[in-house]
Structures are given as C-alpha cells and as structure tokens.
Amino acid sequence: MAQINSHYLKLKAGYLFPEITRRVNAFCAANPEADVIRLGIGDVTEPLPAVCINAMKQAVDEMGVRETFRGYMDDSQGLATLREKIVEYDFKSRGCEIDPADVFVSDGSKCDTGNILDVLAGGDANTIAVADPVYPVYVDTNVMAGNTGDASEQNEYDGLIYLRANEENGFCPPVPTEKIDVIYLCSPNNPTGTVATKEYLKSWVDFAQEHRSLILFDAAYEAFITESHLPHSIYEIDGAKEVAIEYRSFSKNAGFTGTRCAYCVVPSELMGQDSAGNNVSIRDLWTRRHNTKFNGVSYIIQRGAEAVYSTTGQQQVRDLVSFYLENAQRISQGLQQVGVKVYGAVNSPYVWLKTPASQTSWEFFDYLLDQVHLVGTPGSGFGASGEGFFRLSAFNSRENIEAAVQRLQKLVS
Amino acid sequence: MAQINSHYLKLKAGYLFPEITRRVNAFCAANPEADVIRLGIGDVTEPLPAVCINAMKQAVDEMGVRETFRGYMDDSQGLATLREKIVEYDFKSRGCEIDPADVFVSDGSKCDTGNILDVLAGGDANTIAVADPVYPVYVDTNVMAGNTGDASEQNEYDGLIYLRANEENGFCPPVPTEKIDVIYLCSPNNPTGTVATKEYLKSWVDFAQEHRSLILFDAAYEAFITESHLPHSIYEIDGAKEVAIEYRSFSKNAGFTGTRCAYCVVPSELMGQDSAGNNVSIRDLWTRRHNTKFNGVSYIIQRGAEAVYSTTGQQQVRDLVSFYLENAQRISQGLQQVGVKVYGAVNSPYVWLKTPASQTSWEFFDYLLDQVHLVGTPGSGFGASGEGFFRLSAFNSRENIEAAVQRLQKLVS
Incomplete structure (x- = not known):
C-alpha cells in the first residue's frame, strides 16, 4: 500500500x-x-495598472496568431527581457549588481519559499530559524518536509528555532549565539510591518558569513518602503550574494494576487554543502528543480509583469502603493488618536497594533467582529510572541478604510 | 553550513x-x-483557439476594473465553474462520476506529477514502478525526492522498478508478480504513442486493488484518441477511484504549452497508509499541499481554459487535434512506404519508429540531423528499452511535415 508522508x-x-x-x-x-x-x-482590492492590462491584451493577441504564438518557454527561468528589467530597475538602481542568469521568475513567493526546501537536506540536517511572529508558510512547509518534530501546545514545532520579535527589540530579534544553517527573514515584515535597517541586515549577513548559513530573505512588500535610509534588498549589504536568496513578488506592488507572478534571486556565489562536505552551487540545484518540476510562468502573465518596468508602469505602481500607504496611515493615526499603540504602517501595508485592555488576540478578533463588524488577523495566529497584538491590512477602498477607522475609534474610546 | 539535498x-x-x-x-x-x-x-505550433483568446481578453479587461477585479482565488483548487465543466465534459460524457471537489487545477502536469511525491513517504518506504521507455520527469522527480539509489551505466536507478515496454508486449508491459506501491502509467503513451485498452487498464486497477497500490495515470494526450473502443479516462474502469490519480492538461489539446493550465483528479475514495498503519485520505493531504505551497492558477488563464468547454471551443479543439493527427498520419504512412516499421500516430501526436539498418537511437539522431537536417528524439533517451527506436513529433506546420516526410523517404530509400 502507498505510504504517505506522515509529517503532514x-x-x-x-x-x-x-x-x-x-x-x-x-x-x-x-x-x-x-x-x-x-x-x-x-x-489587494484595486484593479491592475493600465500598462499591465494593455501588455497582457497584446500578449493574448500574439497567442492567437501563428507567427507570434508562443509554446514552451525557451527558458523556464523567465523571459530574458523581463529578467533584464528586474535586474536594472529592482537592483541596479539600488547599487546591486545582479546577473539576470540568477533571476528565476515564478508564479508566487509562497511557492518559491516553500519549494526551496526541495534542494536542501531534510530531517535534522539543517538547523532552521524563523522569527516569531512569522508568516505561517515558512513553518508549515518545514513541517511538511519533515524538518521538525511535533507541535507544542503553543503551536511551536520541536526542532525549529524561534527568534522572538517583540516591542523590546523593535520586532527585530538579534542574531543568536548558536549556529544556524537556514534563516528566514522578512522585510518589510509580515505581520509586524517593521523594516530591517542596513545595520540590522549587516548583522545577519555577518552571522551568515561566519557560520556559512543560508538567509531566505522575503522582500514581497519592498515597494512599501518610504523612508530613504532603509535598504530595499539584502544585496545592498556587502557579501550578501554569498549567503542569501531574495524573494520578490508582483502581488503587492502591482496587485497580481490573482494574476500570479513573482521571482527570486539565487546568486551563483551561494554555496551549500553536500553529504561528503563538498561545496555545491545552490543556484545549479534550483535550476535543475525549476527545469524538472516547473514549465515557467504563462507568457501572457510575464508580459504583464514586464510592463510594470516601463516609465508609465513605474508611476502607476507608485500610485497604487501610495494609495494603500495612505490607507495604512489613516488606520494608524486613527488608532493613535484613541490611545492605541501601533507599529508598522509607515513602510508597510500592515498596521500592527497592541490590543486595548490587554485582550488576547482572539478575544479582540471576536470583540471587533461582534461589536463593529470588522475583520482583522489575530497576532497570536502568527506565533506566540504575536499574542496581545493584532494585524489590520490597508488593502481596501478608501471608503471602507474611513468607515473602519470610525468604527475602531468608537469601539476603543 | 546549509546542507543540500545530495540526492540531486x-x-x-x-x-x-x-x-x-x-x-x-x-x-x-x-x-x-x-x-x-x-x-x-x-x-505545439498552432495558435490558441479563438474562444480562448476571446475569453482571456475579457478576463484581462475584468482585471482592469475595480468591480470585476480578482485578487487571491477564493479557492486555490480552481474556479468552481471550470471544475464543473471539467467534470461534465471530460468525465460525465464518458460515464464517470467525478466530484468537482476532487479536481485540482494547476499550471502543468509536469508540476503535478512531480509534486505528488511531496505527500508520499520518501526513501524506500514505497516500491515505485515506471515503464521503460518513460517520460523522464517521473524518474528524475523520484531521484530528487530520495526514492532511488544511484544510476547504473544504462541510466537506470537502483530501487526503481522498470517495466519493459517493447514490440513483443505491444508496448504495454504486463502487471508484475511482485507487490508495487506506486505505479506511473501514461496513455496515450509518451513516447510510444500506444493507448491502453480497457482490458489492460483493468488488469492494473485489479492489481492495484489487490496490493492497495496507487496508480498515477497521465492522460495528457487524451484528446488524440481516435479509436472508439479505447478508454479516455482510467475512471472508466470500475474501482479506479479507489486506486488512481488522473492527470490532464490543456497543453496538447488546446495548445496551452506557453499559456499553462492543467488539472488532476484526486478522488476522495483514494487512501494511503501512515507510518502507524492507519488509512489517510490522499486528497486531504494534497489539498493541504495545494493550499500551503500554491496560490492557484491565474484567473485570466483559468478563464481561457474554461472556454475550451463551450460548444465552439470543443469544435476548435477538435480541429486543432485533427490537424496534428493528420500530420502524424502523413509521417507514419510516409515512413511505411519506404519500409520503416512505425508505431503510434493513430491515437497520438507521436510516431515511434524502429531505426532503419539497426542504428542506435543516437546514431540515427546524428544521421538524420547531418544528412537531411531533421531533429527527432532518440528513443534510448526515454530508457534502455527505447534503444533502436526514435520519436518524431507531429506538432508542426503541414508544410514542414510534408518536407520532413520527403527528406525521410529520400534518406531511407
């Protein structure tokens, strides 16, 4: 009889x-x-940028004519034109030299952050660390891959290292004293809305250099960074190409949550170790995985993503992001006016608030839903250190955000 | 240091x-x-059916308007309307009752047949069988998952069971006498172009019932079946829902190789066994994998796939398939005229020929390329039993097919 993966x-x-x-x-x-x-x-709630609509309609038309029809992609890593624009606009503009050959276009960061475990050794071969609170997919994919033991009553899995992010450390847990092989970092952070400073990222790159660890850097919310001193890419830190994979997405900047396109950078400098102790290029393994288990993102969708990098596209994406950021500001200020302690919002579409009257996260969830018909996300759902916190998303219409702020203020004051 | 998956x-x-x-x-x-x-x-080489083009353009337009914009899919399993049409047109029409809740829309059969290994136990927990010759992805994904030992000089992996498909058994290897937990079957077959009869499929379903094995049935080329007595789905065999997953694709019927849409059926009746010996629903595990590591296929693309099931869409797909089948017939007949032994072509876009003058597959590849500038696929590339055979694809323009037939005839005669 077929034996199932009991780790599930x-x-x-x-x-x-x-x-x-x-x-x-x-x-x-x-x-x-x-x-x-x-x-x-x-x-997201707002329509796709007009440049993306136009580019995709043109690509659809190409698919209807023999001369311009596209079958299997020549390169399942992504269209060369798209990867060249990614490198120029997302990295070169920040002083980072990235080789287009190290860019892998995919259908989502969720897939990418999960699938990377395929090319790493499973079981207890690697010591793996996540922040707490954390995007649940990092944890669940490790459980599924057999990299953890059972869950505790606090929903923490044996064998994973949880780095506590709290008010005391500004939601940026310091590098640990123990050796770690694989570290998930997310900036701007989901759920706390915190952005890692250059100094903070440097402490992790230095740590990873010392221990030859692998940093999985999730920058899906990069477009929301507004403060000029903050890094947009981990590759702004010297030496990061030797230790880090970076994940980016078109979901939250261009509104591609239902359109599906993302990418990751796996630098050729990045090495892992095989069971015999030899250095092995992680990019080469990822290429092999990509070619064997994936056939590339739809040509139509890639053309839509490429349009984001036109001059008009960049402006339309900035407008979209500014709209959500203004929403985040309104929630944040509205809550502060009635004495609620809030984090995030400045460089993130998320407001991370401390629940009033010491309610637990789920108590506040039920209270909010029941009393003023608002839905948010309990902080404790992201991990034990999220208890007593609550996440509100700024992805909504201005009208709904204004109504939500009024309801929140009425409830709290 | 990060340890890599040395199985790669x-x-x-x-x-x-x-x-x-x-x-x-x-x-x-x-x-x-x-x-x-x-x-x-x-x-494929021919443009997408007009119904797909129209449906996708309309879907792109919807994405540009707030009221009709789509973000994350409500259901990452696929649009309900698409899954209902799949069930009606692909299965009910063949007398198979499939629950839309058991249909999972994805971006490719290659991904699906690879990803299923995530929910099965790895290492030597399952005895796994593939045909020889075989679509290489089945084998490579098992190697990557750590389900095999090393490769022999004949490129066969220790720990995998190879079922020899040859002229003597009509390229349909009989069920083995030993117990097998997981079996890959492909019909119409890639590369041999053979279609499993009902009797043949029944022998496998009976075998799987007896041993409680899991059949992974790849029917990506189903649309090419022309002979009315042949089954289109494994679910035409009684009891198959308890033992088989079926893979289907829009790549080869509607030309979606660059557009990307496929689906699989994982029936709720299908059980695997956990390490404690309990029955576990494979569909439930697959649902969990799907939700955790995937975000659904682009709304735009799913709408294109859905259009295939309109009355006009069905006709346009039939026209497309007939065009390629006529190509296959011309290659097949052209070769037979000069005494080459050929298989496939009748219910498949592939012609599987015996190399003339006892050349090896790669010798014939080089000879063909060098002498008449034709590219095919060496049979030995699909496995040891493919040695001395050669695959020609009918996916091309009529003009190129006619030229290819002339060149082949000139070369052989």
Whole structure:
C-alpha cells in the first residue's frame, strides 16, 4: 500500500486564515444584515495598472496568431527581457549588481519559499530559524518536509528555532549565539510591518558569513518602503550574494494576487554543502528543480509583469502603493488618536497594533467582529510572541478604510 | 553550513532535451545555411483557439476594473465553474462520476506529477514502478525526492522498478508478480504513442486493488484518441477511484504549452497508509499541499481554459487535434512506404519508429540531423528499452511535415 508522508499529520488543522474564514462565515450567517469590512487577509482590492492590462491584451493577441504564438518557454527561468528589467530597475538602481542568469521568475513567493526546501537536506540536517511572529508558510512547509518534530501546545514545532520579535527589540530579534544553517527573514515584515535597517541586515549577513548559513530573505512588500535610509534588498549589504536568496513578488506592488507572478534571486556565489562536505552551487540545484518540476510562468502573465518596468508602469505602481500607504496611515493615526499603540504602517501595508485592555488576540478578533463588524488577523495566529497584538491590512477602498477607522475609534474610546 | 539535498547529485547531467539542444545548436553553428526542421520536443505550433483568446481578453479587461477585479482565488483548487465543466465534459460524457471537489487545477502536469511525491513517504518506504521507455520527469522527480539509489551505466536507478515496454508486449508491459506501491502509467503513451485498452487498464486497477497500490495515470494526450473502443479516462474502469490519480492538461489539446493550465483528479475514495498503519485520505493531504505551497492558477488563464468547454471551443479543439493527427498520419504512412516499421500516430501526436539498418537511437539522431537536417528524439533517451527506436513529433506546420516526410523517404530509400 502507498505510504504517505506522515509529517503532514503533525500540521495543526486550524491554519490561521481558514479559521478566520470559519468565524466570519458563522458571524455573517447569524447576522446577515451586518456590513462586515474585511481587513484580515492581505489581499489587494484595486484593479491592475493600465500598462499591465494593455501588455497582457497584446500578449493574448500574439497567442492567437501563428507567427507570434508562443509554446514552451525557451527558458523556464523567465523571459530574458523581463529578467533584464528586474535586474536594472529592482537592483541596479539600488547599487546591486545582479546577473539576470540568477533571476528565476515564478508564479508566487509562497511557492518559491516553500519549494526551496526541495534542494536542501531534510530531517535534522539543517538547523532552521524563523522569527516569531512569522508568516505561517515558512513553518508549515518545514513541517511538511519533515524538518521538525511535533507541535507544542503553543503551536511551536520541536526542532525549529524561534527568534522572538517583540516591542523590546523593535520586532527585530538579534542574531543568536548558536549556529544556524537556514534563516528566514522578512522585510518589510509580515505581520509586524517593521523594516530591517542596513545595520540590522549587516548583522545577519555577518552571522551568515561566519557560520556559512543560508538567509531566505522575503522582500514581497519592498515597494512599501518610504523612508530613504532603509535598504530595499539584502544585496545592498556587502557579501550578501554569498549567503542569501531574495524573494520578490508582483502581488503587492502591482496587485497580481490573482494574476500570479513573482521571482527570486539565487546568486551563483551561494554555496551549500553536500553529504561528503563538498561545496555545491545552490543556484545549479534550483535550476535543475525549476527545469524538472516547473514549465515557467504563462507568457501572457510575464508580459504583464514586464510592463510594470516601463516609465508609465513605474508611476502607476507608485500610485497604487501610495494609495494603500495612505490607507495604512489613516488606520494608524486613527488608532493613535484613541490611545492605541501601533507599529508598522509607515513602510508597510500592515498596521500592527497592541490590543486595548490587554485582550488576547482572539478575544479582540471576536470583540471587533461582534461589536463593529470588522475583520482583522489575530497576532497570536502568527506565533506566540504575536499574542496581545493584532494585524489590520490597508488593502481596501478608501471608503471602507474611513468607515473602519470610525468604527475602531468608537469601539476603543 | 546549509546542507543540500545530495540526492540531486545522483541525477545524470545530460538530461535528454538539453542534450538534443546542444547537438542541434552545434550543428546549426557549423551549418548556418541548413534549413533544420524540428520534430523533437513535443511542443505545439498552432495558435490558441479563438474562444480562448476571446475569453482571456475579457478576463484581462475584468482585471482592469475595480468591480470585476480578482485578487487571491477564493479557492486555490480552481474556479468552481471550470471544475464543473471539467467534470461534465471530460468525465460525465464518458460515464464517470467525478466530484468537482476532487479536481485540482494547476499550471502543468509536469508540476503535478512531480509534486505528488511531496505527500508520499520518501526513501524506500514505497516500491515505485515506471515503464521503460518513460517520460523522464517521473524518474528524475523520484531521484530528487530520495526514492532511488544511484544510476547504473544504462541510466537506470537502483530501487526503481522498470517495466519493459517493447514490440513483443505491444508496448504495454504486463502487471508484475511482485507487490508495487506506486505505479506511473501514461496513455496515450509518451513516447510510444500506444493507448491502453480497457482490458489492460483493468488488469492494473485489479492489481492495484489487490496490493492497495496507487496508480498515477497521465492522460495528457487524451484528446488524440481516435479509436472508439479505447478508454479516455482510467475512471472508466470500475474501482479506479479507489486506486488512481488522473492527470490532464490543456497543453496538447488546446495548445496551452506557453499559456499553462492543467488539472488532476484526486478522488476522495483514494487512501494511503501512515507510518502507524492507519488509512489517510490522499486528497486531504494534497489539498493541504495545494493550499500551503500554491496560490492557484491565474484567473485570466483559468478563464481561457474554461472556454475550451463551450460548444465552439470543443469544435476548435477538435480541429486543432485533427490537424496534428493528420500530420502524424502523413509521417507514419510516409515512413511505411519506404519500409520503416512505425508505431503510434493513430491515437497520438507521436510516431515511434524502429531505426532503419539497426542504428542506435543516437546514431540515427546524428544521421538524420547531418544528412537531411531533421531533429527527432532518440528513443534510448526515454530508457534502455527505447534503444533502436526514435520519436518524431507531429506538432508542426503541414508544410514542414510534408518536407520532413520527403527528406525521410529520400534518406531511407
């Protein structure tokens, strides 16, 4: 009989977002008249930039004519034109020299951050660290790959190292004293909205250089950085190409959550170690995985992503991001006016607030839904250190954001 | 230091298609004037059906308007409307009752057949069988997952069971006498072009019922079946829902190789066994994988796939498939006229020929390229039993096919 991967059975049934959906659906069924505003899941609401629409329609037309029709991509890593623009606009503009051959276009950062585990040794071969609170996919994919033991009552998995991010350390946990082989960093951070400074990133690159660790740097929210002293890429730190993979996405800057395009950079300088102790290029392994288990992103969608890098496209993306950032500011200021302590929002579409009256995260979730029909995300859903915090997303219409702020103020004051 | 998955190092460097590309590029560089016709890789050449073009343009337009914009899919398994049409047109029409909840839309069968290994136990927990010759991805993904030992000189991996498909058994290897936990079957077969009969499939379903094995049934070329007595789905066999996953694709029927959409059926009846010996639903594990490591196929692309199931779409797909089948017939008949023994072509876009004058597959490849500037695929690239055979693809323009037939006839006679 076919034997299943029993590691899956260690996963906690109540994944965060399905549990939120369950509670919201139950509330809506019991209160069909309630005007619920959803600031929970980080999904965009505004239409795609016009440049992307135009580029994709043109690409669709090309697919309907024999002479311009595209079959299998010559290169499943992504269109050369797209990868060249990525390198120029996202990296060269920040002083980082990235080789287009090290850029891999994919259908999502969630897929990429999960799939990288395929090319790493499983079980207890690597010591793996995540922040707490953390984007749950980093943890769950490690559980599925058999890199952890069972979960504790606090939903923490044996064998994973949790780096506590809290108010005391500005949600930037310091590098540990122990050796770590693989570290997940996310900046701007989901859920806390914090951005790593150059000094902070340098401390991790230095740590990784010393221990020859691998940093998985998730920069899916990079477009939301507004403060000029903050780094947009880990490659702004000297030596990072030898220790870090960077993940980027078109989901949150250009609104591609339902259109699907992302990319990662796996520098040729990056080495892992095989079981015999030899250095092995992680990019070469990733290339092999990419070619064997993936056929590239749809030509139509890649052309849409490429349009983001036109002059008009860059302006349209800036407008879109500014719109959500203004939403985030309004939530943040509205909450501060009634004495709520808030983080994030300045360089992030997320507001990370301290629950009023010492409520637990889920108590505040239920209270908010029940009293003023607002949906957010309980901080404890992202990890034990998220307890007592709550995430509000700025991805919504201005009208809904203004209504949400009024409701929040009414509730708290 | 980060430890890599050393199983990747067992993979043979010279993957079939890159090796072909290397030889063709070398030939073209040395003979820039040569008019090379490529019948190697199984990539379509004709434009997408007009219904798909129209549907995708409409979907792109929806993405540009706030009211109709789509973010994250409500269901990463695929649009409900698409899954309902799949169930009705691809299965109910053949007498198979499939639940839309068991259909998972993805970006490719290559991804699906590789990713299924995530939910199965690795190492030597399962006895795994493939046909020989075989689509290389089945083998390589098992190597990468650590389910095999090293490769022999014949490129066969220790720990995998190879079922020999040859002229004597009509390229349909009989069920083995030993127990097997996981079996890959492909019909219409790539590369041999053979289609499994109902009796043959029944022998496998019975075997799988007896041993509680899992059949991975790849029906990516289903649209090419022309003979009415042949089954289109493994679910036409009683009891198959308890033992089989079926893979389908829009790549070869609607020409989606560069557009990217496929699906698989994972029936709720299908069980695997956990390490404690309990039955576990494979669909539930696959759902968890799908939700954690994937975000669904682009809304735009799914709408294109859905259009295939309109009345006009069905006709346009039939026209497209008929065009390629007529190509296959011309190659097949042209070769038979000069005494070459051929298989496939009737229910498949592939012609599987016996190399003339007892040449090896690669000798014939080089001879064909050098003498008449034709590119095909050496049968030995698909496995040891493919030695002495050669695959020609019918995916090309009529003009190129006619020229190719003339060149082949000239060469052989």
